[in-house]
Amino acid sequence: MKVENKNAHRAADKEYYFATHVKNTDGEVQMLLLTDKEYERAVKRAEKNKEDLPSNYTVVRPKKERGIFDWLFGV
Secondary structure, eight states: OEEEOTTOOTTSOSEEEEEEEEEOTTSOEEEEEEOHHHHHHHHHHHHHTGGGSOSSOOOOOOOOOOOHHHHHHTO
8 A cells, every 4th residue: 555755855756655554573563764776676576486386374463552342353
């Protein structure tokens, strides 16, 4: 997803970053902001090295505070 570059210098694009989440080696979820070139480079790397991609993966979401409703219903 592209997000607004809120503190852009005058020559920068207004929509500038691709925002995504990854899980680091410690198992923590981190937010990444990638420029167009960084995104394109990562896509090319994944296409070139398909054998290194996981066969199945899960969507990574940041942890949220659990409320009583979540606790009761196992959400």
